[in-house]
Amino acid sequence: MTYSAILKSYGYTRDTMYVTIGMNLLNVAGNYLVIFGPFGFPVLGVMGVAFSTSLARLIGLMAMILIVRRRIGLRFSLKSMFHIQRTHLKKLLKIGIPSAGEQLSYNGSQMIITLFITFMGTQALAAKVYTQNLMMFIMLFGAAISQGTQILIGRHIGAKEFDAAYRRCKKSLYWAIGISLLSSTALSLSSTHLLTFFTSNREIIEIAATLLLLTII
Numbered sequence: 001m002t003y004s005a006i007l008k009s010y011g012y013t014r015d016t017m018y019v020t021i022g023m024n025l026l027n028v029a030g031n032y033l034v035i036f037g038p039f040g041f042p043v044l045g046v047m048g049v050a051f052s053t054s055l056a057r058l059i060g061l062m063a064m065i066l067i068v069r070r071r072i073g074l075r076f077s078l079k080s081m082f083h084i085q086r087t088h089l090k091k092l093l094k095i096g097i098p099s100a101g102e103q104l105s106y107n108g109s110q111m112i113i114t115l116f117i118t119f120m121g122t123q124a125l126a127a128k129v130y131t132q133n134l135m136m137f138i139m140l141f142g143a144a145i146s147q148g149t150q151i152l153i154g155r156h157i158g159a160k161e162f163d164a165a166y167r168r169c170k171k172s173l174y175w176a177i178g179i180s181l182l183s184s185t186a187l188s189l190s191s192t193h194l195l196t197f198f199t200s201n202r203e204i205i206e207i208a209a210t211l212l213l214l215t216i217i
Contacts, residue, residue: 003064007071008151015067023060027053127207130198134191134208135215138184142176181216188212 004016033041034048044051068074117124149172156165187194191209199205 003061003068006068006074007064008147009154010072011151012067012071013148013151015071016064019060019063019067022063023056026059027056030056123201123204124207126199126201127204127211130195130204131208131211131215133198134187134194134212138180138187138215141179141183145172145176145179148172184212184216188216 004019007013007016030052031049032038034044034052037043042048114125114128117128149168152168153165156162156168188209191212192205195205195208
């Protein structure tokens with residue numbers, strides 16, 4: 001994620017996309033081998049899946065390190081990791097702590113909400129999980145626009161083009177809201193069909209379909 005952020009800030013967003021796609025394909029292929037055991041491959045179960053996922057991510061990391069070296073010419077050493085300039089650290093934390101706090105707050109709320117839902121039974125919990133899996137596709141568009149806008153605004157601010165940065169932010173906000181609204185509506189209209197990929201339980205499908213309808217709001 002760190003190497004990905006470095007590449008994105010330099011404008012090499014496609015490279016990170018290609019590495020992520022390749023990493024996920026390796027992960028899927030590895031999981032298939034250790035779960036179903038084709039061609040006489042040993043079935044390793046959960047431990048095999050964990051190993052496959054870790055290996056795919058390690059290969060992804062190696063690819064990112066090579067791309068950063070080739071594209072930007074940045075090289076990191078163990079010494080540089082422990083030698084941090086206080087002025088840089090102070091500036092990073094000033095931005096990073098509120099940003100991380102937002103994510104911590106969201107994750108904390110999800111843990112508490114999940115705890116409440118477990119008291120409602122396994123069907124309610126399953127409906128929540130399936131709904132969140134589908135909601136990722138709605139959030140994907142907003143997140144992509146957000147990351148792209150973050151880079152553009154950073155460049156505008158660096159060039160002292162504050163009005164252009166503000167206009168870029170508003171334009172991206174409207175696009176993100178519009179696309180998210182359309183995708184959530186489409187997902188809700190096709191929810192019953194999509195949920196059958198996860199389960200045939202009608203009660204779970206009905207609960208999840210209601211949740212996806214509320215996702216539009």
